Amino acid sequence: MIRHGAIVLVAGLVITAPVPAVAGTRGWAKASGIGRTLLVGTALGVPAVQGDWRGDLEAGTSLLAAGGTTYVLKELIHERRPDGSDNRSFPSGHTSVSFAAAATLEKRYGWKAGLPALAVASFVGLARVQADKHYVHDVLAGAAIGSMSGLLLTSRKDDRVRLTPWSTHGGGGIDVAFRF
Template identity: 60%
Template sequence: MRRLIVLSACAMLALPSPAHAGDKGWATASDIGRDGLVVVALGLPAVEGDWSGAKQAAFSLGATALVTTALKEGISEERPDGSNNKSFPSGHTSVSFAAAATLHKRQGWEVGVPAYVVATFVGVARVKADKHFVHDVVVGAVIGEAAGWLLTSRKNEKVRWLPWGDAHGGGVDVAIHF
């Protein structure tokens, strides 16, 4: 049942893909991707009766929104399209990665990987929509990933994996408990 819900949600998120769209199409696609991830991050645990997971997802998303908003207010950076001075960091990307990290940590890699694909699409779409610079999206992803990872506990302790990166490269650490 869980896989059917996730696959259905990912399929719905992929439908509005703006293959030849202009800035507005990319912006709309990023809205749909972000909103879809939030719905799945909050809804999947609720459907499963995992109220602790739903609370953790809400806390992760809320903390991400607070940090992102504080940075947007404190750092005045004009958007690439010139619409306002709230470019840094990307809120769409931070919330999307918080949802993806929460889903990954709580539900496992089977749900986490598709969620990260959608979150990455959201970040790319924000740059394509001319709403953010690449560094806005990267910082947004780091904020969301940190909040999702730090504020969510595992439901299954048997398999753990943690993406990592530094100035010289990156990778994934995997631990399996038998």
């Protein structure tokens, strides 16, 4: 089922990629919205289709954490957008939610789901800059917020084997835990 999610993400990217080239900044803005919606739908839809309700709950929690953090920062930091439309540029909400969805898919289901999702999330960030809605640092901050929420609030679907790196002043290593 993960393969289908990856196919949907790649198909969405292929469909939305030509739009900005034709329509200018409005096209980039529309394409970023489509990419974000596609990622959120995939992050919530893939677990639901599989009956993975814990994965669905974790995806929802990750998306809410990224969106909430972004909202609070926008209220505290009043940075004017490049197009001058308002003072809610920092950080990029489209990007934070997109990266939260992508990081959740990667952490829960592995790189086969995560790699295409991260490609679409990166496209969303690029499109926000091209749409003249955000500066590069807005997008980078959004990507960091989303990635952290996805990685910290999501668990692996199959956690029978867990590798945990550790370090101390005198060395480090990897703990291996097996669940039977």
